[in-house]
Amino acid sequence: MSTTSSRTKVTATATGDEPRPRIARTTGVLLLVSTGAFLVAATVLSMTFDWPDILREPANVVLPEFADGGTGLVWTWFAVAWTYAILLVPILLLPAALDRRDDVALRAATFAGAISVVLALIGFLRWVFVVPPLADAYVAGGVGARTAIAAAWTAQHQYGGALLGEHLGQLLGIAWSVTVSVIILRTRVLPTWTGWLGLIASALYLVNQGDILATAVPNFPVWDLGGLIGSYLWAVWLIVLGVLLLSRRPQFTSR
Known part of the structure; x- marks a missing residue:
């Protein structure tokens, strides 16, 4: 590193005018965008489909309600899915954003x-x-057909929803946030209170597993408020992570 370059960086650090790392800024923006967009989409879904409470209702409640929602409800679920999917990118970028690629x-x-x-x-x-054709067939079918469709609904709901999306998906997400x-x-790469907040949030989020396990284990203890x-x-x-990454400044080392 040249003397001029070193002096420029030292001066920038002293004045607080050095540019924020691009990777940290990008990660921060994506965390804010993904979380904010998902919360908006989930709020709309909650208002129009009583989500997530309706997830624990039987087929004779869920499927007619879904059919009544029409195409608009399908697009709402589409928005919920892909706004959450954006979170994949900042998760992958976070090690670089924290300057801990080798951790x-x-x-x-x-x-x-x-x-x-x-x-x-x-x-x-x-x-x-999966659900739209089941809902349409359930509403149009007779008693016998509805019984078969209700069984198909329960199977896919427990496997794709309770097992994959909720149980495994949430547990792995909690493992990530705890780590x-x-x-x-340990490293103070961000303010320590951020770490404590993440641990508390993860612990409370883990409580939601009781509601999921109760779908398979009768009388399993459930604390709905804790999961919520x-x-x-x-x-x-x-x-908070997104905001802190946006304001994070690079650490220059002397050479």
Whole structure:
């Protein structure tokens, strides 16, 4: 590094005018965009389809309600799915954004986080490609046909929704956020309170597994409020990460 270049960087650091790392800025923007867009789409879905409470209702409630929603409801589910899918990109970029590309634990967590998004995407897109024909057939069919369709609905709902999208998808996502939070606490690459917030959000989000397991294990303990608070706090944590990455400044080392 030349003397002139070194002096320029030292001066920039002293004045606080150095450019923010592009990768950190991009990651921060994508975290904010993906989380914000998903919250908007999910809010619309909640208002029009009583999501997520309707997920635990039987076929004779869900399928007619879905059919009544028409094409607009299908597109709402499409928006929910792909706004959440955007989260895959900042998860993959985060190790570089934190200047920890060689951190083995973070690399493993990144893989888990990426898989969690894919599994959630599969769970969401069921409502675009699998549920519509089931709902239409259920509404148009007789008693015998409805019984068979209800069985098909339950099978795909438990496999694609409860197992893949909710159980495995959420567990892997929580594993990612816990690992990132612990790394923040150990390295102070971001303010330590961010790590504690991530751990608290992850712990509360884990409570939602009770609601999922209750679909297969009768009388399994469920605390609905814990899962609800945890999911929203997890989203807040993602937004906080995005804001901090946007304001993060590079660390220059002398040579």
